[in-house]
Structures are given as structure tokens and as C-alpha cells.
Amino acid sequence: MFLAQATAVLVLTVPTRADDLEAAKAQFLKSCGTCHSVEPGAAPRQGPNLHGVIGRKAGTLPGFAYSPALQSWGEVWTEDLLEPWITNAQLTRPGTVMNYRQADEEKRKLIIRYLKSLSAM
Numbered sequence: 001m002f003l004a005q006a007t008a009v010l011v012l013t014v015p016t017r018a019d020d021l022e023a024a025k026a027q028f029l030k031s032c033g034t035c036h037s038v039e040p041g042a043a044p045r046q047g048p049n050l051h052g053v054i055g056r057k058a059g060t061l062p063g064f065a066y067s068p069a070l071q072s073w074g075e076v077w078t079e080d081l082l083e084p085w086i087t088n089a090q091l092t093r094p095g096t097v098m099n100y101r102q103a104d105e106e107k108r109k110l111i112i113r114y115l116k117s118l119s120a121m
């Protein structure tokens with residue numbers, strides 16, 4: 001009896017997690033995909049490649065022409081820094097040329113969840 005219940009929980013849990021990541025990826029592509037590639041080594045678009053961005057020092061991916069504001073910032077990207085950045089990039093780091101705001105907290109969470117999955121290696 002107990003085993004049957006445990007199995008049922010597992011079966012229900014695993015697909016849900018995968019769906020979450022699919023939703024996170026879809027939200028990222030919709031909100032950020034026009035300007036940001038994510039495949040390892042893929043060419044930048046209007047913005048830099050974001051593969052492995054969590055843990056990376058801001059403004060340092062070789063081959064991308066960052067604004068002086070990002071180059072001189074000195075911050076390392078964390079989930080806690082991405083949250084205000086996505087909310088309002090130009091308020092978080094005045095002078096950045098990324099002009100983006102996302103007021104919807106649920107969407108921000110999905111986007112950060114997706115970026116996290118790309119930084120897990």
C-alpha cells in the first residue's frame with residue numbers, strides 16, 4: 001500500500017518538473033531570446049550569450065562589446081542580482097544599454113529558473 005502510494009507520487013512529480021523547465025525556457029525565449037543566445041559558444045545577438053551567466057563577472061564575456069557601465073561594474077551575476085536587473089536593467093546599472101523591464105514577478109522567476117539551469121553545467 002505504502003509503496004504504491006510512493007510510486008504514484010514519483011510518477012506525478014517527475015513530469016511536473018520537466019514541464020516547469022519547459023515553461024521557464026518558453027518565457028526566456030519570449031522575453032530575452034531576441035537579444036540573447038544561450039547555446040554554449042553561440043554568437044552574441046544584440047546582447048551577450050547568457051550560457052553560464054550565473055557566477056560570471058558582469059561585462060566580461062570575451063568577444064562582446066559591452067557598454068562602459070557594464071565593463072566597469074565589478075559585480076558577479078547571482079540570482080539575487082538578476083531579479084532587480086530583469087525588473088529594470090537601467091535602474092539597476094545606470095548607463096547600461098540593455099533597455100528592459102519586466103514587472104511580472106512570476107515571469108521573472110521563470111526566466112531566472114531557466115538561466116539557473118544553464119549555469120548548473
Ligand code: HEC
Pocket residue numbers: 031032033034035036046047048050053056057058059060061065066067068069070077086095096097098099100102111
Ligand atoms: C532588446 C535587447 C535585449 C533584451 C530583450 C534583453 N537584453 Fe539583456 N542585454 C542586452 C544588451 C545590449 C546587453 C549588454 C548591456 C551593456 O553592455 O550595457 C545585455 C546584457 C545582459 C546581461 C549581462 C551579461 C553579462 O555578460 O554581463 C544579462 C545578465 C542580461 N542581459 C539578461 C537578460 C535577460 C534575462 C533578459 C530577458 C528578461 C534580457 N537580458 C533581455 C540586450 C537585451
